[in-house]
Amino acid sequence: MNTICALCGTPLTETDLSVGKNKLADGGYLCTECFTKAITINKNLINNLDQFYFAEITGMILKSKIEASQNSGGFQSNSHYEYDAPTRLDEIKDQIVALNARLSVLANEEVNELANVLDRDERLLAVAEGIDLQSNREGIIFSTQKRVAFIDKKFLGGIVKNEFLLQDISSIDHTENLLYSILKISTPRGGAQFKLHNKNDGRVFSNVQNKGTAYNENGFMQNSSPFQAFAQTLPDLVEENVYSAVQKDPEAIFEQLEKLGRLRENGILTDQEFAEQKKKLLDQL
Known part of the structure; x- marks a missing residue:
């Protein structure tokens, strides 16, 4: 068993290991602090964390960061979570x-x-x-x-x-x-x-x-452009039909929208490129 937290990398304590519900699907564990952050974002994780992989939990946290920053510019969500820089x-x-x-x-x-x-x-x-x-x-x-x-x-x-x-x-x-x-x-x-x-x-x-x-x-x-370079250097992302009009499953389209948001946040897509690709995905619903 791993002795460090899968998210923050800090050594796991006896208290962390005694939680019983903080194990990930790929075998890693979350420390008590990271486990608390995860269930604050998604309360269902308190009972089924072992069905999610490290990358999925990280994706949830990233999505929550995006939503938190959007809420700070307008209304404040009741479930708003404060993050360190x-x-x-x-x-x-x-x-x-x-x-x-x-x-x-x-x-x-x-x-x-x-x-x-x-x-x-x-x-x-x-x-x-x-x-x-x-x-x-x-x-x-x-x-x-x-x-x-x-x-x-x-x-x-x-x-x-x-x-x-x-x-x-x-x-x-x-x-x-x-x-x-x-x-x-x-x-x-x-x-x-x-x-x-x-x-x-x-x-x-x-x-x-x-x-x-x-x-x-x-x-x-x-x-x-940054978007063209990204598509040329990462063919696997293109092969997943991220921007393909063939994709019509709503859940899959939502996942691709999340990917677009991450690409924009990381500076790979401009706001204009993000808006264009978002429209293409929404047109498939």
């Missing part, structure tokens, strides 16, 4: 949620370490859980507008890191197998291979860097 780690976790990354609770320590690894101006373009086949260490692989890197948090502190600047990478390729994919990074001086636990994750990384493509200081392809 978001930390760098909060921003990173929001980016992970926006990417629809499927990380298990085993990656929590590496996710928390990203706040120390990433520069302030770096934004996650892809992140996945996997194994560095050269060192046989397990951790997370991520890409930003500057680099592709692997990190593994050591048991006794410190991290193992293997990174490649985008400007030095000659190619990023992936091979899909039945249950996983192999990501291969090549540079003039060598490279690395990673086994990604989710076979679809390799597609995202292989599209992050295109040979001969220029990136601006914000990490977006030059001569393209």
Whole structure:
């Protein structure tokens, strides 16, 4: 069993472990404080938290933040919840949620370490859980507008890191197998291979860097809008039919509206792009 809270990363106490209803579907646990925050947002979680994954709980918190900020500009909701100012780690976790990354609770320590690894101006373009086949260490692989890197948090502190600047990478390729994919990074001086636990994750990384493509200081392809760059570097999001007129299930459309809200909050979509895509989704109801 994990000994740290899946949300805030603080060590779990005997009191936290005695709650009995604070276990997530992916095996992680919430400390008493985070559990209280979660059930304040959704009272039903007090009885069925074990049916929800870490990413879903984080999504609920993000949605509540958006609603809270909207309420503060007009009327005050009776269920308004006060939040502390978001930390760098909060921003990173929001980016992970926006990417629809499927990380298990085993990656929590590496996710928390990203706040120390990433520069302030770096934004996650892809992140996945996997194994560095050269060192046989397990951790997370991520890409930003500057680099592709692997990190593994050591048991006794410190991290193992293997990174490649985008400007030095000659190619990023992936091979899909039945249950996983192999990501291969090549540079003039060598490279690395990673086994990604989710076979679809390799597609995202292989599209992050295109040979001969220029990136601006914000990490977006030059001569393209942030929305176009995001769609080009994250094909899995497009494959989910986020903006497809074929999707007609109201619940699925609501989920896509939540994704749009996260993209706008993270600065990936402008207000105009958000409004256009929101209208397309609402027209399907």
